[in-house]
Amino acid sequence: MKRIGVFICHCGINIAGTVDIEKLTSQIKEYPNVVHVENYKYMCSSPGQQLINQQIMDKNLDAVVVAACSPSLHENTFRTSVQRVEMNPYNCEIANIREQCSWVHDDKQIATDKAAKIIKSMVEKTVLDEPLMPITVPVNRKALVIGGGVAGMQAALNIANNGYEVILVERESSIGGHMAMLSETFPTLDCSQCILTPKMVEVDQHPNITLITYSEVVEVSGFVGNFKVKIKQKAKYVDWEKCNGCGDCITECPINTPSEFEQQLGERHAIYRPFPQAVPNKVIVDMDECIQCMVCQVFCPTDAIDFNQKDSIVEQEVGAIVLATGYQLYSLKNLPEYGGGEIEDVIDGLAFERLLSASGPTQGVVKRPSDGKIPQDVVFIQCAGSRDPENHMPYCSRICCMYTAKHAMLYKHRVHQGRAYIFYMDIRSGGKDYEEFVQRVMEEERVVYLRGKVSRLYEEDGKVVVCGTDTLTRRNVEIKADLVVTATPIRPIEDIDQLSKLFKISINQNGFLTEAHPKLRPVESLTSGIYLAGCAQAPRDIPDTVAQASGAASMVCALFSSDQLYHDPIIAGVDEDLCSGCGICVGVCPYSARTLNREKGIVEVNEVLCEACGACSAACPSGAAQQRNFTDIQLKNMVKAILG
């Protein structure tokens, strides 16, 4: 017979106020297997823990039941505590008589009876509990970071600086992401490229970082500590081992095509690098544009051009993954009321960044796209699709209030006589020094802030007519603008669904990656070993992105701090004698922990992947899938105790 001790916590008056502790104590004393019952005001306190440990030794207890609050709060406390007196932690169980009893009842009699049943049921479970040892898994201390924007770079650098190897995969040919496109950053107005390019170079030169650009992850398997990934390296048609980045090929290429990096406002050649500071400083050929005139081949001093290059796959094994896939802007095509992308002088915020950028297509001179004239009246429209659950995106994109204020300010600095108008609904400037920045734009730059949404834009006489309103003066506003800049919503990347399936992590209704807990686990995904950083998780500005990336990196480093991982041993196994190999459990397992071994005709479990949800145990027709310490017989006995 197992010798069980029951320890009842008053939790001040949280429990004792509704449950008659003395009566409860005497009721439990008589229960089979219970050899000791004791109550105490705060069992989780240090004296409370000592009291339990003392009784374990004095009464030679095999197991204990602590009747207290929810196990989500103090199970760990008590299980850790009993180990100090050599008790297996899995012989310590919690009976929740607070959240599930005292807090939800007023009647002392009913609450006391219910508390007794809860404890008895937990005693029944404990009788059949087995001592368990944590499952250990080796950890491959190498990280994979996906996305080479500022989030991915920061995460990679932090992990690498901790001494671990990092593979950084980027789908474009250069790292840098959107931050490399920005002109100056709010609220300090530092030149974006000037602060970013040193980081890019650091990534490139870091001995612990392997940079794999122009590549995408196409397959992922395994689990925390032991992921296997396949990375597709897209054909560049240039041998990067040979390419020295001299750019002679670019100068000679006869093809011109709109540049993605310049937001279609400038051109690039068919053989190109996206921008002069590209890292790595290598060129690629855009085969959709290339006419294979071979001029590049002729002028390449290192004989690097290789039109026979094919896509290739590299395989890597890593222990942790950081997803930092970034964002895209909601296309103006989706806004027919704003011209649907057909009006040349209606552009989005990223395009305006390029017009402001000293290295942009106009060398920082603000020229409008249609005729290259310097615009004298510029209208900025905030919430151009954000906060619009009916027609566009329901959420606030968070950065637009700030970058629009910055845009207006920079425009006024470039075009002194120019007039800038900002249509806004609310100003959200909740960052360090942000509100002060917006106030400066209003007070010193004399930017006209108009409180209202713009209903429609149309083209007339070479101008863009803006039909807006100012709700503060209750007047409609019609402005014939030379240029309109829209703050369109931040969206996850186009193929976020595919990414979500590939890594088996969920996305929310707007396509952003879901964190494990919105407050307490903001950089982890629900799949252990996969972490999140940057705008892939939600719209955010550069400081927040960098902070989050460092957070994700520190989670990776914490994981790598030991060469072993410990996994909770409460998993669902397979009783090989009972398993008929029907495979029902394989289908219901949400974690892909179970596989059917056709040769043996039974199901096998990858214990590390099992998260003990119990779906297989419920589905198994033969009772072969039994969850440790939650066996069918334990559950039956618990139910009997509750009903009895």
Added chain:
Amino acid sequence: MNNKLTLENIQQFDLDEFQEISGENIFACYQCGNCSAGCPAADFMDLAPHEVIRLLQLGQIDEVVKTNTVWICAACVTCRVRCPKGVDLSKIMEAVRQIVLRKKNNYVDLNKIESELREKLPQIALVGNFRKFTL
């Protein structure tokens, strides 16, 4: 400044009844003003369309009824199509009209329309007008 908002007069009309007639939740409106900005008849209105909703949110239906706005609205539904919150302002305008009309206060009088005009107008103009402005 007249008509100060006080604890006594904020939300002092039957919002449930209003919601029943209009089928719309006026509290979904966050006052962006898009309806006013795009309204083709706004120039003729005493109150801008967004102000109608704002006053209703605060229970000031009497203020709304005093103005011509709901009688200028031609239910062209431009505001509804562009409203980021999906509020159908045309239904709100109609509900205010109905509240007035149901008190036996017809807004137009067929007998006062010149017979020459009456004969020229297409039926849909007359029927439509009477549907909106009489009970």
Added chain:
Amino acid sequence: MEISYYPGCTLKTSAKNYEKTGLALLPIFDISPVEIKDWVCCGATYSLTSDNLMYQLAPIRTLIRAKESGNPRLLTLCDMCYNTLKRAALFIENDEEKREKIKNFMDEEETDYRGDEVEVVHLLTLLNEIGSQKISEKLVKSPLDLKIATYYGCMLLRPKEIQADSAENPQLMENIFQGMGVEVVEYPFRTECCGSYQIVNRREIILDRTKKIISSAVKNNADLMVLSCPLCDYNLEATQKELIEQDSNFKPLPVLYFSQLLALILGIDPEINDWSLHNIDPTPVLKRKGLL
């Protein structure tokens, strides 16, 4: 192929040119419109209250007639009829309680109506289904350098639940005419309201709207305007005379139903038009462009 047809009141009176030319187009594509029996006025404007169901009875009666005809596609030409019938059907389709109430009102009706049995289709949609390719194959008279402004107004496009085309950038008329050697000019007010029923007691609104819409079309070099709604037609056409009197700089623009123009291009006898119904005579420009 037969299709049920609901004319509505105005097509039988002030919009005769629309009905005659609109229906004359159909036999060219082997479609025979069959006017439904005992139809009643649709009510012209859809009632926007959710607690008064009386206004929904008339359009639903008409839908019942269409259902009884055995031909569940119901053609309308008038935009207001289209809007009212479509919305009434949607109203009861989505609300069982109200559907039951309405049923109880109509005790003389033998046919039950759920809301989704009849498909209301506008002539412009029907022509788009036929397709510009097939339509242009029937071209008889090619217009000479004709520039038109299309005008859609409200009822065909709004609200979204019943729209026949994009509320912001409709192409129904563009699709038809662009294959016909007609240039459709761009101007910003294709979908802006003409003032609708305010013509009865707020004429100044319609004058303001007409001036804005017509002047913009003229400025963008339109030779004439085409549209599909008899109320828009009246508002934008009949009031131009007053605008000329008020403002000597106002340049008038002939306004036609799109079907009148299409009928001329497809070689239908121009005599079916009663040109005297126009206040701004379109015949000079039609002659100049080789269509008369």
